[in-house]
Amino acid sequence: MESSTNIKSSGLAGASVGIPPRNIKFSHDYYNSHRYPIANNAFASSFIAVLSGSFPPGERFFVESVRHFREQITDSELKAQVSGFIGQEALHGREHDRLNAIFSEKGIRVDFVDKGVKMGLYLLERFSPEQQLACTIFMEHFTAIFAESFLQDSKFREACEPESLKLWTWHALEELEHKSVAYDVYTRVSNSWRLKLQAGPLVAAALVPVLIGSLVAILAHDNQLQKRHIKSHLKGAAMLFGRHGLLKHVPRRLPDFFKRNFHPTQDDTRSLEQQWRENLFGSQGLLSDIYASPTLQ
Numbered sequence: 001m002e003s004s005t006n007i008k009s010s011g012l013a014g015a016s017v018g019i020p021p022r023n024i025k026f027s028h029d030y031y032n033s034h035r036y037p038i039a040n041n042a043f044a045s046s047f048i049a050v051l052s053g054s055f056p057p058g059e060r061f062f063v064e065s066v067r068h069f070r071e072q073i074t075d076s077e078l079k080a081q082v083s084g085f086i087g088q089e090a091l092h093g094r095e096h097d098r099l100n101a102i103f104s105e106k107g108i109r110v111d112f113v114d115k116g117v118k119m120g121l122y123l124l125e126r127f128s129p130e131q132q133l134a135c136t137i138f139m140e141h142f143t144a145i146f147a148e149s150f151l152q153d154s155k156f157r158e159a160c161e162p163e164s165l166k167l168w169t170w171h172a173l174e175e176l177e178h179k180s181v182a183y184d185v186y187t188r189v190s191n192s193w194r195l196k197l198q199a200g201p202l203v204a205a206a207l208v209p210v211l212i213g214s215l216v217a218i219l220a221h222d223n224q225l226q227k228r229h230i231k232s233h234l235k236g237a238a239m240l241f242g243r244h245g246l247l248k249h250v251p252r253r254l255p256d257f258f259k260r261n262f263h264p265t266q267d268d269t270r271s272l273e274q275q276w277r278e279n280l281f282g283s284q285g286l287l288s289d290i291y292a293s294p295t296l297q
C-alpha cells in the first residue's frame with residue numbers, strides 16, 4: 001500500500017492528466033440493515049463481496065507490476081498518468097479493505113478470497129516482470145469492460161441498495177479514467193504479443209478457480225447451499241452472467257485484447273466518464289458532500 005505522502009504526490013500529478021486519485025472514505029452503514037444489498041440476492045451480493053475481497057491484493061499486484069518499470073518511463077505525460085494510476089489503485093485498495101472489514105464483522109468470509117487471490121498472485125509473481133505486467137493489462141481490460149457495464153446498466157443499479165452503489169460507482173469511473181495507463185507502459189517496455197497471449201490463460205489458471213471456490217465457500221458459510229436457495233441463486237446468476245446480465249459484454253469483448261492492433265481507447269468511454277463525473281461530483285453530485293476537490297485532503 002502507498003504511503004499517504006506518495007498518494008498525495010500521485011494525486012497532484014494524476015489530476016493534471018485527468019486521472020485524479022479522489023480520497024473518499026465511504027460509509028457502509030447499510031450493511032446494518034441489508035445483508036444482501038445487491039438486489040436483495042445472496043448469490044449476487046456474495047459475488048460482489050468476492051470481487052471486493054479480490055481487489056486489495058489484486059490492485060497491489062497491478063501497482064507493483066507498473067511501478068517496477070516506472071523509472072524507464074521518460075514521457076512526462078505518461079509519468080503523470082502512472083502517478084494517477086498508482087494513486088487511484090492505492091485508494092481503491094484502501095476502501096475495499098475498509099469494506100472487507102465490514103464483511104468480516106458481519107461474518108461474510110471475504111478472508112477466503114484474500115487468501116486464495118494471494119496464492120494465485122504468488123504464482124504469477126514467479127514469472128518475469130514483463131509477463132506480470134502483461135497479466136496486469138489483461139486484468140485491467142477485464143476491469144474496464146466490467147466498469148463500463150456497471151455504469152451503463154441502469155437495470156442492475158436500480159436493483160441495488162443505493163448507498164451500496166457509491167463505492168462501486170467511484171471505483172468504476174476511475175477504472176475507466178486510467179484504463180490505458182498500464183497498457184501504455186507495457187507498449188513502452190515490452191509490447192510482446194506472445195506475453196499478452198500467455199497472460200489470458202495464466203490469469204485464468206491462477207485466479208478463476210480461487211474466485212469460484214471463494215464464492216462457494218462464502219455461500220456455504222452463510223448456509224446458502226441448501227436446495228431451497230437454488231431458484232434465488234439462479235436469479236442472481238442471471239443478473240450477472242445472463243444474456244442481459246451485468247457481465248454480458250465480457251465474452252465478446254475480452255478476446256479483443258489478443259488482437260495485434262488492440263488498444264484500450266478503441267472503446268471510447270469518454271462521454272460515459274464525463275456523465276458520471278457530473279453525476280458523482282457535479283453541484284448536485286451523489287458524492288459531492290464527501291468529496292471536496294481533486295487535491296487530496
Ligand SMILES: [Fe+2]
Binds near residue numbers: 088171175
Ligand atoms: Fe481499481
Ligand SMILES: [Fe+2]
Binds near residue numbers: 089143
Ligand atoms: Fe485499474
